[in-house]
């Protein structure tokens with residue numbers, strides 16, 4: 176164990192810092208729109224070998240040797256500077272790694288570069304009204320007709336489908352095969368005729384997810400990723416990337432620091448709440464979980480850098496549940512600190528972005544929102560099944576006999 | 579940058595694990611537990627022979643010259659075995675002298691402690707859960723000390739007591755010295771019996787840098803308790819998983835009922851990630867002086883608390899059997915009780931964390 180970085184990595188960190196002196200942009204460039212500025216800087220960061228480090232150059236990445244430590248240094252420094260790094264989108268975070276693993280050469284060339292820049296936005300079409308946790312029971316069908324798939328059915332809870340250019344999704348292509356073996360992974364152009372996207376409103380007041388209806392939608396046959404009937408395996412790989420996106424302990428630490436600020440600024444019985452013994456206890460109790468998530472993440476990270484990921488198998492399985500539980504616990508403390516302001520509704524500004532806002536209504540929004548990740552990407556009960564069965568070898572659930 | 583164990587550290591844990599599995603399987607543990615002595619000379623001798631008595635004693639004085647992390651890794655294994663014996667008090671006493679003793683004191687005491695032929699322990703607590711150096715009221719006049727210390731582990735087999743007194747000073751007192759009186763306190767954890775120690779004008783040596791290092795010794799103690807609790811809780815989870823896979827009701831293994839499976843998965847998720855929390859606190863004790871106190875207090879409060887609730891749930895999962903004296907679960911349950919209270923409760927250390935963070 177050694178938490179110091181070696182000289183070579185310290186040198187790398189200095190290079191990153193020097194590069195980051197170029198953010199925010201100056202002079203003429205500062206007059207561009209926010210999106211243009213981010214795109215411009217991100218392109219420079221890829222060129223310099225800091226962003227999308229291990230994605231090959233021909234697909235729009237930096238084409239460097241994979242190096243988890245360098246990735247971590249870049250993440251830390253970019254985060255500190257507030258500079259645009261790897262996009263935290265479904266396209267860059269989930270689709271790109273999935274295509275790198277399973278996609279054809281043509282698919283990689285066509286789809287990865289614009290997903291990385293964000294020029295093309297992606298949504299994830301998995302869940303259906305009758306198929307959530309039991310995803311493999313999905314019914315939305317795709318039938319091969321000449322050189323096209325013809326898609327019919329419905330997806331639901333599809334985040335950001337109304338803004339997406341493409342969907343990666345799971346469709347039943349082999350109706351006669353068994354449940355898991357009948358599914359294929361397809362890439363669907365959201366501008367195709369026959370697609371109808373209807374917004375749904377979340378309980379926060381925001382409209383991020385949608386229902387998507389397919390009526391004889393034609394998808395080119397070459398948009399199949401992996402083989403016919405092997406979509407389940409492809410989607411499992413995506414899921415790992417999704418859980419990695421959800422279980423990010425850096426964000427947790429930030430939110431905890433904000434919570435401490437909230438406790439400082441909240442007045443209770445004429446004194447800052449942070450001086451109240453009960454509040455102090457609850458804060459440190461939450462910090463125990465936050466710190467555990469952080470250090471356990473370091474442990475998983477080092478195990479994978481060493482090439483010994485199996486040594487941190489259990490904490491890896493637990494990371495999503497641990498993270499979503501911890502954030503909910505944290506938000507519950509914040510909500511109590513709000514007192515009567517907890518009766519206010521989130522404002523338009525609070526619900527619009529992913530950015531944190533430390534206003535009372537911003538905390539209300541975060542309190543409600545913290546339930547979402549506990550449901551998405553495998554609900555907590557499903558995580559518990561995975562931990563119990565694969566982590567501890569407990570018997571599988573009682574199930575009805577296969578039909 | 580690497581947050582993992584070295585091969586040597588993994589081997590150390592394996593070796594100690596092999597030793598305790600051979601020398602103190604549950605049947606032997608039960609015998610010692612029921613005897614009420616909390617001590618087995620052969621077991622302690624075996625540990626000493628492996629060098630476990632002198633882990634943090636510098637090489638120059640016959641020890642292994644290791645760090646708090648190594649000590650914690652051993653504590654984890656001992657907690658997993660609920661191993662009876664004076665390891666924790668002995669290790670802290672040795673550390674106190676290694677950190678705060680003058681040359682003469684080191685030469686006088688460390689070789690014996692490293693060998694295990696001299697057994698050490700720490701006498702910190704006073705009336706009213708006064709564990710912290712600032713709260714110590716026992717007094718020294720020149721080379722004599724008077725006061726009442728409580729919850730001193732294994733004082734009966736110890737030769738040397740490291741005693742905390744007013745001003746946060748640490749003293750060395752020989753148990754056989756004048757005016758040292760022991761009274762058994764009938765502790766709940768029969769693997770680590772505790773004593774009241776009354777000192778009346780007892781002869782003592784002053785650790786030259788005692789006041790400077792009392793906090794560091796306390797921090798190391800907190801880390802060891804966290805590690806021991808992690809080991810104990812992990813063992814309780816393993817026992818519960820095993821039981822859930824054999825006990826049948828309603829025609830099924832109880833582990834097949836999702837309520838039971840989820841209870842176990844929750845226990846696992848509550849405990850397994852905290853391995854990293856105590857690793858980090860142990861590392862901080864030697865390498866991150868700015869963070870050490872906070873890290874140790876956080877690990878102790880969080881892990882000993884989680885371990886206690888794990889132990890309670892383990893009893894429930896065993897049903898009526900779990901509630902019996904006969905069931906092994908109680909031995910780890912009581913280990914967890916000791917770890918939670920010794921050196922101060924989770925609540926006390928959370929308040930310290932808050933203060934250390936400047937809140």
Ligand SMILES: Cc1cc2nc3c(=O)[nH]c(=O)nc-3n(C[C@H](O)[C@H](O)[C@H](O)COP(=O)(O)OP(=O)(O)OC[C@H]3O[C@@H](n4cnc5c(N)ncnc54)[C@H](O)[C@@H]3O)c2cc1C
Pocket residue numbers: 298299300301302304306307308309331332333334335384546547548550551552553554555556557560572836
């Ligand atoms: C914020 C948010 C964003 C989302 N974004 C997307 C997206 O972009 N694309 C997409 O495809 N989907 C998305 N989803 C959908 C999400 O993946 C599903 O909601 C989730 O998989 C659960 O499915 P369900 O809603 O049908 O609930 P159900 O599966 O019906 O579950 C209902 C309850 O039953 C429990 N349960 C179910 N099965 C079991 C079992 N075997 N044992 C014990 N308990 C069980 C669950 O834990 C849950 O508490 C999103 C959801 C949310 C909340």
